[in-house]
Amino acid sequence: MLSLNPNLFQFLLMTAAADRESPLEPDVSWLNVLVLHGPNLNLLGKREPGVYGHETLDSIDALLDEEGQLLQVNISAIQSNHEGVLIDEIHRALGEHHGILINPGAYTHTSVAIRDAIASVLLPVVEVHLSNIYRREAFRHHSYIAPVAIGQISGFGSDSYRLGLHALVHYLRR
Ligand code: DQA
Numbered sequence: 001m002l003s004l005n006p007n008l009f010q011f012l013l014m015t016a017a018a019d020r021e022s023p024l025e026p027d028v029s030w031l032n033v034l035v036l037h038g039p040n041l042n043l044l045g046k047r048e049p050g051v052y053g054h055e056t057l058d059s060i061d062a063l064l065d066e067e068g069q070l071l072q073v074n075i076s077a078i079q080s081n082h083e084g085v086l087i088d089e090i091h092r093a094l095g096e097h098h099g100i101l102i103n104p105g106a107y108t109h110t111s112v113a114i115r116d117a118i119a120s121v122l123l124p125v126v127e128v129h130l131s132n133i134y135r136r137e138a139f140r141h142h143s144y145i146a147p148v149a150i151g152q153i154s155g156f157g158s159d160s161y162r163l164g165l166h167a168l169v170h171y172l173r174r
Pocket of ligand 1: 129130132
């Protein structure tokens with residue numbers, strides 16, 4: 001009687017499954033990342049340029065799209081000035097996105113609700129800030145988001161987003 005090594009059997013099953021995959025099916029090596037920008041970030045470029053620089057939100061989103069192509073990541077970016085909209089997007093991310101990159105803006109320092117939304121969906125989240133929040137006013141030194149994020153990057157301008165995306169992707173592919 002033919003006896004098959006269980007490891008070989010498993011390998012044959014996996015190969016057969018791979019052969020059945022349609023070329024139209026999405027490539028599972030691509031990740032989906034949700035980028036959330038909080039309040040007032042729509043005004044980047046005009047808003048306190050001495051603190052936040054001259055780059056606009058559109059240019060940051062374009063940078064993330066470019067970086068996403070290199071890293072094989074689909075980026076969906078959303079900005080809102082409303083806490084509830086950001087919370088709804090975090091809930092919607094479940095089953096749609098592999099992780100979230102968020103600049104919660106001033107909600108960083110006030111929003112227990114955004115913190116709870118992140119804790120509820122159990123998706124890996126990286127928190128980013130353009131400015132170094134620890135070199136600024138004392139009320140910016142506390143983040144409600146940091147304890148539920150896998151990490152935080154603060155103070156590198158638009159590079160905070162780029163570095164944050166790399167950190168998230170590295171975490172997801174580890
Ligand atoms: C910010 C820092 C926050 O303190 C501030 O309220 C913002 C922007 C940043 O990216 O540096 O809106 O999140």
